[in-house]
Amino acid sequence: MASDFKVMQDTEKEIQEAITLSSMDRQISVSGVAELTIAPDRYSITIKCNASKDTVQDAKNSVMRRTDYIVQSLQNSALKEEDYQLYKHVTHSDSLAHVHCEIEAHFTDIQKCQNIANFLSEKLGPGVSVTLPRCYHARGSMDKLRRQAGMLAIHNARQKALEMAKILHLSIGSVLKVQEIGITESQDTSKEDEGLLDTNDSIHQRIKEATISVSSKVNVCFQLKPAKSKRN
Template structure:
């Protein structure tokens, strides 16, 4: 996780308009116009910008397994494909795949004297180790009429939602830590938060083998892809005298 430098603004004497600023240098301005918050409520404040970056690996993998056969009798071709199909479904269930994560489609057609039947099973695995075990079993046990595809990795909506909340909360926490450190230098105490605002948020994807990053895409990937998110939060805290610090954030 990488953190960018934060901006810190602290108004410690609103009646005189004094402001402490820290933007890689120390400046003390007397007679500076007060911030909007301090002008309205006449409270002393410290304003901080905190940043955070969080990455999340994929949490699901989809595997396509196809079965096809051709015979002169429709019952023969149906029975042949069905037997293999049942074995595929049984293998998926034995590796803890729930029914709602299994999709089956079938297609039967006749071409002159032959009946052609094809079935496809889409299996969504939440456990990648069991996904590899199931693929190995199917490849070893079934014949060439069955094709086991490569896994396609993706992130669920729940996973992406959790990632966005995590990066936002970490940015706020970083802002709080920086504000607390600034208060120690100024001989003040950190009070309650008065304003929290997200100034910027970004998301991007990158292969776990390629950390250079690439635009976020909805297309499935055959390699595990990290989704990363960053957030910059602006937070205003109440500033209190150190000897009168009864509440801490």
């Protein structure tokens, strides 16, 4: 019983230390913390095909048949022209002309990305190579998450202030000051720790490594007011 009383005293003491009271003003300053996590929302694959022929034109024609099929397949999957880029370059060696082609395609859905990658590998076989998806975030996604984390930290600070004021039979009023103490970002680094190679990454592992957590901490000062009396 005495132990419970001491804990209650310590709690009230901590709250009193957070509160500044004077004849002219009453205020409470509290910290709030929030953490949000965002998985990647963009995915890209690179499709490569090459041809080696006696003439440049023959090599181009060989590659063109496959690239036309690839582009048509991407369009059939509802990708627009701005969602993919095509790169070609020509080299010569041993009296042969080599044409190398890469198509980089970007998706908003990982399932669609995997489906088209598997489809092209099955249909074109060794004539093409398709990379595993690269997982990343759309422009603006991280800025939005940072703002959301900051807003949630302020909300959590307000909830804390409400509970502390209630114990002292007071209520909180206007916000007097908001200060961002810090914001941190972190993501999975297990691959680096284990020394694994990119070629050994599974799609699940790539998504995990691209998932980012944002933590925000703020300090908020509220005005304190007498609690409203309950009417009978």
